[in-house]
Amino acid sequence: MAAKPFNIIFLLLPLLSLVVVGHETVKSEQYPLVVSTWPFIEAVRAAWRAVDAGSSAVDSVVEGCSACEELRCDGTVGPGGSPDENGETTIDALIMDGVTMEVGAVAAMRYVKDGIKAARLVMQHTEHTLLVGEKASEFAISMGLPGPTNLSSPESMEKWAKWKDSR
Known part of the structure; x- marks a missing residue:
């Protein structure tokens, strides 16, 4: 079963980071990608919503990380x-x-x-x-x-x- 375009998420190393790849140069054979190193699903979703709405990679990363700061992902990120x-x-x-x-x-x-x-x-x-x-x-x-x-x-x-x- 082939992966659906615009629906690829990776959870990798134990560092807080969010990466959006390929959005500025989207061509018919390329699709943007949201990569997160921790399973902060709401942060990934926020970044993806920004990508899907046509935001730049930097804007999308800011959206995802801002969501994580606001939600206090795992109690270590953001206020508190x-x-x-x-x-x-x-x-x-x-x-x-x-x-x-x-x-x-x-x-x-x-x-x-x-x-x-x-x-x-x-x-x-x-x-x-x-x-x-x-x-x-x-x-x-x-x-x-x-x-x-x-x-x-x-x-x-x-x-x-x-x-x-x-x-």
Whole structure:
């Protein structure tokens, strides 16, 4: 039984990433592909909806990763995710355009929940590839992303307290 076009999903390595392949150069014999490394089905579905609606690969990756951040996939992604050793939840995200090889990333970003959108803004509006900590937060807010907001949750604080008590 042959695979149906526009219905191919792969779950691979244990890293959070979402890849959309072949969308900008779709020809009659080529079909876009959504690849995810973890079984975050709703993130894949969000990316696929974007691909199916004609969005670019980068737009589709942002949609999929944004869904995962919003849904707090497996409790580690997005607001309320795994806290650092001080008990604070921060956000890391990276995006790469495979056509242009442009990269944007944020790390240890505080007060802004939209990590992948912030990473895309870094890629599109700066000469940098990575912004970290307060500078990432300031940049994201200055570009119109919502913030400041508390990224911790009761669950993340409980996780941190258990970790701290076990040391």
